[in-house]
Amino acid sequence: MNQSTIFTNKELEVIGKKMKNKKLTQVDSNYLTKFIRPKLKEINSIDSKFLLDKMEYNQKIKSIEGKLRKIILKSIKDVQAIVIYGSAIQTNYKEYNDIDILIVTKHKISPISEKYKKIIEIKEILNKHNIKADIELYDKKAIEKNYPHSPSLIYQLKDKKVIYGRLNLKNKIELYNIDLKMKLDWSDLEDNPKGIEIYKALRNIILVKLLLKKIIDNRKLRESLNEEIGKNLLERLKNNQESNIDRKIALSCLKTLLEQTEKEIGDELWEKIEL
Known part of the structure; x- marks a missing residue:
C-alpha cells in the first residue's frame, strides 16, 4: 500500500x-x-479530471513550444523574439487550425528571397513534427516602426505569448483614418473570389469597424463577425465549402459593410484615432 x-x-x-x-x-x-x-x-x-486534463494539456503546450523554439533557433541564428498569437493563444491551444508565429530578427534578412526561403524551410520542418504553422518574419526595426500604424499587427499581437527573447512594442498606438482606409482596401475583392478570401475580407471590415469604435478585442471581433454574418456561414466560407446561395449572401453583406465603413471613415484621412 x-x-x-x-x-x-x-x-x-x-x-x-x-x-x-x-x-x-x-x-x-x-x-x-x-x-x-x-x-x-x-x-x-476538486474536479480531479479537470485538473489532470489541464496538467496533461500543459505538458502538451510545453512540448509544442519547446519544438518551436528548437526548430526556429536552429534555422535562424539572429532571432530577437519568437511570439505565438492568434487562436492557439486565445483558446490555450484547445481550438486552432494552425499556430500563428511571429519571428523577430535582430537584423534585416536580405535579399527578401532568403526571408521567404527561411519561412518555407521552417514550415516544412514543423510539418514533419505534425505542427501546422502560419509564420510571419520581421526584423526588429520593421516591427517597431510598423506596429503603431498597422491595424493587423495591433489586433494580432493583442493576445500573444513570447516564448523566446523579448518583444518591445510601443504602448502608444498612433492610428490615422488613412491606416484604416488602406486596411479596408484589402476587402475590395477581385471577381470570383474563393470562400476563404470572402471570409478574410469580412473579418477585415469588422476589425476596422471595431477600431473606429476604439475597440481592440479579439473575442469581440469573433462575436461581431458571427453576429453580422452567422457562425455556420463563416465556417463554410473558411473551408471553401460555401454554396452559390452562401456566396451571394456573403458578397452582398461584404458590399453593404464596405460601403458603410467607408462612410464611417470619411474624407479626413489624416484624422488621428486616439486609442
Missing part, C-alpha cells in the same frame, strides 16, 4: 477506526473534526 501524502498516519488510523465502526476516543474525535473532515471536503470539491 502506498504511503498517503494527504493524511498523516494518525489521521489514517482514525479513518480506519471510523470505517470499521470502532469507538473513537476524544482525541480521535478531535482529529476527525479539525483535520480529516476539512480535508475530505476540500478533496470532494
Whole structure:
C-alpha cells in the first residue's frame, strides 16, 4: 500500500477506526473534526479530471513550444523574439487550425528571397513534427516602426505569448483614418473570389469597424463577425465549402459593410484615432 501524502498516519488510523465502526476516543474525535473532515471536503470539491486534463494539456503546450523554439533557433541564428498569437493563444491551444508565429530578427534578412526561403524551410520542418504553422518574419526595426500604424499587427499581437527573447512594442498606438482606409482596401475583392478570401475580407471590415469604435478585442471581433454574418456561414466560407446561395449572401453583406465603413471613415484621412 502506498504511503498517503494527504493524511498523516494518525489521521489514517482514525479513518480506519471510523470505517470499521470502532469507538473513537476524544482525541480521535478531535482529529476527525479539525483535520480529516476539512480535508475530505476540500478533496470532494476538486474536479480531479479537470485538473489532470489541464496538467496533461500543459505538458502538451510545453512540448509544442519547446519544438518551436528548437526548430526556429536552429534555422535562424539572429532571432530577437519568437511570439505565438492568434487562436492557439486565445483558446490555450484547445481550438486552432494552425499556430500563428511571429519571428523577430535582430537584423534585416536580405535579399527578401532568403526571408521567404527561411519561412518555407521552417514550415516544412514543423510539418514533419505534425505542427501546422502560419509564420510571419520581421526584423526588429520593421516591427517597431510598423506596429503603431498597422491595424493587423495591433489586433494580432493583442493576445500573444513570447516564448523566446523579448518583444518591445510601443504602448502608444498612433492610428490615422488613412491606416484604416488602406486596411479596408484589402476587402475590395477581385471577381470570383474563393470562400476563404470572402471570409478574410469580412473579418477585415469588422476589425476596422471595431477600431473606429476604439475597440481592440479579439473575442469581440469573433462575436461581431458571427453576429453580422452567422457562425455556420463563416465556417463554410473558411473551408471553401460555401454554396452559390452562401456566396451571394456573403458578397452582398461584404458590399453593404464596405460601403458603410467607408462612410464611417470619411474624407479626413489624416484624422488621428486616439486609442
